[in-house]
Amino acid sequence: MTTLTQTFKIPESIKKGSKFSFCPGCDHGVAVRLVAEVLDELGLRENTIAVASIGCSVTLYDFLEVDSLEAPHGRALAEATGIKRARPDKFVFTYQGDGDFASIGMAESMHCALRGENVTAICINNTTYGMTGGQLGPTTLLGQVTTTSPKGRNVEYYGYPIKIAEHMALCDGTAYSARVSLDTVPNIRKAKAAIKKAFEIQLKGLGFSFVEILATCPTNWKKTPQKAHDRVREEMMPIFKPGIYKDITANN
Amino acid sequence: MTECLTKSKKVLTKGNYAIANAAVIAGCECYFGYPITPQSEIGEFMSGKMQELKRAYVSAESELASINMVLGACSTGAKAMTSSSSCAVSLMQEALSYAASDELPIVLVSVMRGGPGLGNIYPSQGDYNQATIGGGDGDYKMIVLAPSTVQECVDLTYRAFYLAHKYKNPTILLADGLLGQMMEPVEFGEYPYPEVDNSSWALSGAKNRPARVIRSYAPSADDQCEFLKKLHAKYKLIEEKETDWEEINTEDADIILVSFGSPARNAKSAMKECRKMGLKVGMLRPITLSPFPSKRIAELAQTAKKFISVEINMGQMIRDIKLAVNGKVPVELLNRPVGNPPSVEEIIERIKKESEV
Numbered sequence: 001m002t003t004l005t006q007t008f009k010i011p012e013s014i015k016k017g018s019k020f021s022f023c024p025g026c027d028h029g030v031a032v033r034l035v036a037e038v039l040d041e042l043g044l045r046e047n048t049i050a051v052a053s054i055g056c057s058v059t060l061y062d063f064l065e066v067d068s069l070e071a072p073h074g075r076a077l078a079e080a081t082g083i084k085r086a087r088p089d090k091f092v093f094t095y096q097g098d099g100d101f102a103s104i105g106m107a108e109s110m111h112c113a114l115r116g117e118n119v120t121a122i123c124i125n126n127t128t129y130g131m132t133g134g135q136l137g138p139t140t141l142l143g144q145v146t147t148t149s150p151k152g153r154n155v156e157y158y159g160y161p162i163k164i165a166e167h168m169a170l171c172d173g174t175a176y177s178a179r180v181s182l183d184t185v186p187n188i189r190k191a192k193a194a195i196k197k198a199f200e201i202q203l204k205g206l207g208f209s210f211v212e213i214l215a216t217c218p219t220n221w222k223k224t225p226q227k228a229h230d231r232v233r234e235e236m237m238p239i240f241k242p243g244i245y246k247d248i249t250a251n252n
Numbered sequence: 253m254t255e256c257l258t259k260s261k262k263v264l265t266k267g268n269y270a271i272a273n274a275a276v277i278a279g280c281e282c283y284f285g286y287p288i289t290p291q292s293e294i295g296e297f298m299s300g301k302m303q304e305l306k307r308a309y310v311s312a313e314s315e316l317a318s319i320n321m322v323l324g325a326c327s328t329g330a331k332a333m334t335s336s337s338s339c340a341v342s343l344m345q346e347a348l349s350y351a352a353s354d355e356l357p358i359v360l361v362s363v364m365r366g367g368p369g370l371g372n373i374y375p376s377q378g379d380y381n382q383a384t385i386g387g388g389d390g391d392y393k394m395i396v397l398a399p400s401t402v403q404e405c406v407d408l409t410y411r412a413f414y415l416a417h418k419y420k421n422p423t424i425l426l427a428d429g430l431l432g433q434m435m436e437p438v439e440f441g442e443y444p445y446p447e448v449d450n451s452s453w454a455l456s457g458a459k460n461r462p463a464r465v466i467r468s469y470a471p472s473a474d475d476q477c478e479f480l481k482k483l484h485a486k487y488k489l490i491e492e493k494e495t496d497w498e499e500i501n502t503e504d505a506d507i508i509l510v511s512f513g514s515p516a517r518n519a520k521s522a523m524k525e526c527r528k529m530g531l532k533v534g535m536l537r538p539i540t541l542s543p544f545p546s547k548r549i550a551e552l553a554q555t556a557k558k559f560i561s562v563e564i565n566m567g568q569m570i571r572d573i574k575l576a577v578n579g580k581v582p583v584e585l586l587n588r589p590v591g592n593p594p595s596v597e598e599i600i601e602r603i604k605k606e607s608e609v
Contacts, residue, residue, distance in 0.1 A: 048458075049327075061467065067456065068465045069354075070468060070469060072319065075316065082323060085310060086282050087328045087330070090328070107316070107317065107318070108317050124288035207300065
């Protein structure tokens with residue numbers, strides 16, 4: 001008699017019966033699932049307070065079975081700071097988009113890292129403001145057409161895109177900063193490893209940990225899911241190079 | 253000044269230190285702040301005291317950050333506060349609206365200075381509207397407490413923490429630069445209120461219970477309608493239970509002075525002097541500006557012949573007095589745009605003038 005073992009299932013940290021409401025081909029669903037898997041594997045679900053932000057990332061609490069606070073736009077890491085300082089024994093992470101993290105929330109993000117707050121930030125970089133219909137954001141690539149850069153991003157009017165993971169790595173309080181992508185299965189595995197590493201660093205109390213995830217926005221890019229992932233590889237990765245930019249545990 | 257002021261003995265101290273020390277005694281677990289005159293002593297005191305007591309303290313990068321740190325801390329049920337002044341409280345309006353919608357027990361100490369804009373560091377009551385009406389989006393109300401003495405800075409700081417947690421509502425202690433900087437003898441005593449149990453709603457990790465979400469986003473219009481009705485039922489309850497004011501010599505008064513905060517001190521002295529002269533003058537001092545003692549003022553409008561609002565602004569509270577009086581009798585304004593309150597002599601002169609008419 002053969003005993004069948006279930007090897008792939010919905011993580012405990014995903015809300016029962018919930019269905020992702022993200023657009024077809026959007027990487028948010030994969031990112032949220034990876035976060036849930038890591039919460040499960042590290043046994044963190046029951047001790048976690050998540051901070052959702054504004055944009056497509058706001059729906060995080062519809063899918064995760066963890067206590068959550070919704071922060072005003074850009075303020076997620078201020079909220080996370082308040083939670084962690086009040087309850088240092090809790091596991092605290094934010095889930096933000098690039099606009100939330102690196103445009104309207106840049107001061108909160110940078111200072112949280114500079115203080116070395118013992119929290120983790122996950123930042124989804126899809127080079128646009130997705131929920132509002134695809135406007136230019138802080139990571140929009142030069143030449144990229146958006147609804148507010150109809151002829152493409154040029155330096156004269158818009159300046160340069162920000163390389164978030166590199167900047168966060170420069171902060172003395174940052175213990176870990178990595179950029180990952182979700183365009184292939186091996187890269188999804190690397191992304192999960194980075195999230196796990198970031199969470200472990202918080203558990204060890206080593207300081208601020210950060211993972212930037214390159215992600216698709218097929219709806220606003222007006223591409224099929226496949227073509228959208230091609231764009232991640234061909235247009236985003238040469239500028240936003242995946243890699244680990246800081247890991248203070250690396251030499252140990 | 254980093255020593256915790258004694259709980260038992262009467263001590264001479266500044267309003268700002270009184271507020272900070274009272275917050276510590278009230279059990280404030282977290283202070284987040286950014287400097288601004290005329291309230292900087294609060295953050296200075298807290299930086300030393302909170303660290304000494306192993307409580308949370310952050311020198312925030314901005315008032316946007318400090319108030320949002322308070323939101324974060326309060327989402328766990330912690331007693332948390334920030335303090336600021338006028339133009340910097342303007343930066344906090346977004347978070348106050350979120351806190352009202354999230355029903356978070358945040359405490360904000362607002363020590364008013366001159367405005368609009370950068371204005372100046374002199375005392376003012378120019379943020380009466382900002383506090384009582386609010387500058388954030390949507391239909392929300394905050395509890396606003398207005399001390400008039402340094403002792404009341406202590407007593408109302410205690411009450412601010414209690415009411416914020418009792419009603420899960422953002423609460424402002426609205427002082428002014430004069431109260432913040434003046435020294436008076438005070439007694440701190442013990443925190444006089446019961447501890448509020450936050451365990452039914454606070455975020456603590458979803459252990460042996462479903463996950464909790466503290467949010468303001470309501471995608472459906474129906475949900476938002478229901479939520480707003482519930483929120484405003486709470487405001488009605490707060491109005492019924494917590495409206496507070498001081499009232500002197502109003503029974504037979506022809507003229508009633510209405511004044512809050514530091515100008516109420518001169519108004520009270522002027523009222524007493526006028527009584528000696530045989531003028532029938534009374535006084536009503538709102539202690540809660542929100543909820544405002546509208547009902548009581550409406551009752552007094554049945555017998556009084558005139559109200560005079562004494563304020564350090566261009567006339568803000570007078571609007572609430574007029575709404576309460578509802579046209580029954582005249583409501584006059586005696587104001588100083590910014591700076592020291594109208595003097596006792598000035599108020600007496602005005603009372604005499606208004607009595608002749």
